[in-house]
Amino acid sequence: MATIYDVAKAANVSPKTVSRVLNSDAPVGKKTRDAVEAAMAALGYVPSSAARMMRSNRSGLIGLITGAISTTAQDTQISGLPELQIVQGIQTVIAPSGNTLMIADTGGDSSRVPGLIDTFIQHRVEGLLYVAEYHQQVHLPKVPANTPMVLVNCFDENNTPAVIPDDRRGQRELVSRLIQAGHDRIAYLTLRENIIATPLRKQGYRDALEAAGLPYDPALVQACEIDNPEGETQVLWDAIDTMLRFDQPPTVICCGNDRLALKVYGILRSRGMKVPDEISVAGYDNYRVIAETLYPPLTTVELPYTAIGVRAAQRLLGMISGESRDSANPAIVAGPVHWRGSVTEQRRSNVTQLKILRED
Structure with a gap:
């Protein structure tokens, strides 16, 4: 993931000059601005408003897309909140890792997903999680190769890392x-x-x-x-x-x-x-x-939603760190008989x- 320092080096300017181009808070000559913008385009640099990202190569942000928040009261009474249980499982792993989980809700409208993915990428999340309401195949837009993604309770035809129930x-x-x-x-x-x-x-x-x-x-x-x-x-x-x-x-x-x-x-x-x-x-x-x-x-049989969330978060953090030991795809999680x-x-x-x- 390119940083402001990479852009400065490529454009042969200082990081402060890059910051001025990004924020338009000080005059910059046209030739210099063009050089900075060309460097950003070549490196695939995504601007971020967070000062932390201006100083570091890590944002500490994990993006999660779900429909759990907008689940209706009627749905809750009849069939529970599987997505919410998955999110809770994810959070139990993300919180102690020192990262921050950013959650975006689809409002039950799958057409919003591409835009939410773009928004997270603009905020330079270190990884993405997509949580489906039930075990299914999904069709999502491709994300940049430098943004790891894990599908949760779902899978796709592109062999994207996924965690599903057995x-x-x-x-x-x-x-x-x-x-x-x-x-x-x-x-x-x-x-x-x-x-x-x-x-x-x-x-x-x-x-x-x-x-x-x-x-x-x-x-x-x-x-x-x-x-x-x-x-x-x-x-x-x-x-x-x-x-x-x-x-x-x-x-x-x-x-x-x-x-x-x-x-x-x-x-x-x-x-x-x-x-x-x-x-x-x-x-x-x-x-x-x-x-x-x-x-x-x-x-009855346990549908292990919390365990699925835990496994998905562990898998994503392993991909981000480069230390992932979970090569099976999709990873399958079983639950006990009660x-x-x-x-x-x-x-x-x-x-x-x-x-x-x-x-x-």
Whole structure:
């Protein structure tokens, strides 16, 4: 990153002269001004108003772009604040590093992102973090090669350093625990098909079944998340009604997230069914406002947002210092299964018993 001293040397003038050109606070001859401006253009120097940057090669600033601040109250109540948790994780690493985290909010408008990136670069941040609201592929403008960037909860096609959740492993470990508890008819009500997490978690579901020697039954898997809350409840009710009419109904229902699990609790109770006495339920996210307040408390998988933020900040600081040891891209972060009262032990079927006997 070029400094004012580099510009002065290239233009064969003093740093004070460069400062005068930048601030227009003293007369400078046209020939000298032209030389300074040509040097700045050649070196890719970005002017900054901070006096600290006039004296040092480091700004101590880290730029972060997110939508967490503008998340609506309704979104908070229903699905939590994953972006905010990620930002908190980032700050726990940035603060003790002696750097300052500058946060810009998109206001929910992705078209603002290029302008925010430009603003941060003009302030000569030492690195950039972009935080997505859910696991997804993003398309961002390129940043200068001398400005490290880490994508958080997202990735792109340019192999930009990224940190994402391990959705496949999370679902696999949950279903494996359910199988260990004796469940071999496991329904899965998934999120939307067009998001990255869904195929990954479905594969994790199938991985666990295969490892246990259990067949995959596509009739037990249905996408139930839609944008219309009332319509979504109807879709869930129909899926559950259909599955409960099978000759071999499921003994446990896995839900794509804890919000869906909350609705499933209500649907089952409206049918007079007790959780987990008559059927078990599991979620995904470990959104504690839901998982710990439901009765019985919800078995679910942690989406490790705080850990993702910590890992992303550590990765960026390593890139800035040149000491990064994290070469995997994207870096994948897994979360644990939280086993609570919504799942009960089942008598194992012959298929599962045979599998266990083979392993023993």
